[in-house]
Amino acid sequence: MxxxxxxxxxxxxxxxxxxxxxxxxxxxxxxxxxxxxxxxxxxxxxxxxxxxxxxxxxxxxxxVGPGVFVPRRRTGLLARLAVEGARPGGVVVDLCCGSGAVGAVVVDRVPGVELHAVDVDPVAVACARRNVGGGRVYEGDLYGPLPVSLAGRVEVLVANAPYVPTGSIGLMPPEAREFEPRVALDGGVDGLAVQRRVVAGAARWLAPGGVVLVETGAVQAAGTVEAFARGGLCAEVVSDEELSATVVVGRFGVR
Ligand SMILES: C[S@@+](CC[C@H](N)C(=O)[O-])C[C@H]1O[C@@H](n2cnc3c(N)ncnc32)[C@H](O)[C@@H]1O
Structure with a gap:
């Protein structure tokens, strides 16, 4: 050919x-x-x-093997903010890591960072283990598989959890609907179900001054901010027009 x-x-x-x-x-x-x-x-x-x-x-x-969520260009904003928030030797957790793309960028750009990544899907976990260099990758539900020794030590908690509303999945391009797993896309009725659980569980793991970064949709940002407020975090919305990207950034006790 x-x-x-x-x-x-x-x-x-x-x-x-x-x-x-x-x-x-x-x-x-x-x-x-x-x-x-x-x-x-x-x-x-x-x-x-x-x-x-x-x-x-x-x-x-x-x-990125078959059956694994393909990292999107817009997630470059999340990765950039994670790199900016991380410091050499600091602990970064990437929840819902998929291929491990975000964690891979952090490991690549922040020397000596201690990366821990989690995904519920064993196919994604196997893929992430190939991408994150010296980072650790765990299989399980959100914080469930993290070692307890990380409690109170996480300086950057980053998550690109699924955030497509269930009713909108049928409107996605066939490439996503047919080739990416449902668990990577479906964020529940309003798309924010997994994000809410991420934010609600953050307090136990964050170090003093630690930051939570959650990618979301532009139209969902207000709902994500509300979830941060319910979890006791002060939040701001960071957008990048060129990437069509939106990330909510939150910290405890900052006014
Ligand atoms: C939108 S994809 C993002 C993947 C990766 N972070 C990225 O940006 O390319 C969401 C990922 O979350 C994982 N996931 C969904 N629910 C989860 C849960 N309860 N605990 C851990 N991972 C979960 C999916 O398996 C999928 O890999």
């Missing part, structure tokens, strides 16, 4: 960036047969990242 044929097939399948994607597929394939098979998977609708096994995130190449 030649490159122009790959481009033609991708274009016919509706890929907007057919040339760019063809280049990625050609680079990933170890021969013409594999190129044909990778192209067929992409044409059938699998996300490019699942087909080639990696995603570009904040300048890193992050392993």
């Amino acid at each position: 030649r490159v122009f044929e790959v481009v033609a097939r991708l274009r016919a399948a509706g890929c907007v960036f057919a040339e760019d994607e063809a280049r990625v597929l050609v680079e990933a394939a170890r021969g013409p047969e594999e190129l044909a098979s990778l192209t067929a998977r992409r044409v059938a609708g699998a996300p490019l990242e699942h087909v080639v096994g990696w995603a570009e995130f904040c300048g890193l190449r992050v392993v």
Whole structure:
């Protein structure tokens, strides 16, 4: 299969960036047969990242296997704020870590940081373990698997929990609906169910002056701020227009 044929097939399948994607597929394939098979998977609708096994995130190449949430460009804001809040030797916890993309950026940019990441999905956990360098990755529900020795020591608690309202999942592009697990998307009736549990549980784990960072949707930000207030945290909303990203940042006892 030649490159122009790959481009033609991708274009016919509706890929907007057919040339760019063809280049990625050609680079990933170890021969013409594999190129044909990778192209067929992409044409059938699998996300490019699942087909080639990696995603570009904040300048890193992050392993993303089939069945794992593909890190989004907008989550670069969450990663940047986590890096800014972390210090060498400090403890960072990445809840709902998925591929571990956010934690991987923190480990890459903050020397000596102590990273702990958690995901409920064993497929994501296996993937994150390949991405987070010296960080620890646990399988389980939110804070459940964290070692108790971390209580009161977490300087940065970061979470990109699922925040799509259940009723909106059917409106997502097929790439997400059909190839990413429901547990990575479904945030309950208003999308904020998992976020509320993250915020409600933060007090026990945060170090004095520690920060909680939660990615959310622009229209959901007020609800996320309310969850922070209920959990006793003072919150502010940080947005990045270029990335279409929104993160709620909270601390205890700051007015
Ligand atoms: C939107 S994805 C984000 C993944 C990753 N943080 C990122 O930004 O690419 C949400 C992740 O949360 C995980 N998750 C959902 N509910 C969870 C829970 N109760 N405890 C731990 N992880 C959970 C899912 O398995 C999924 O990997």
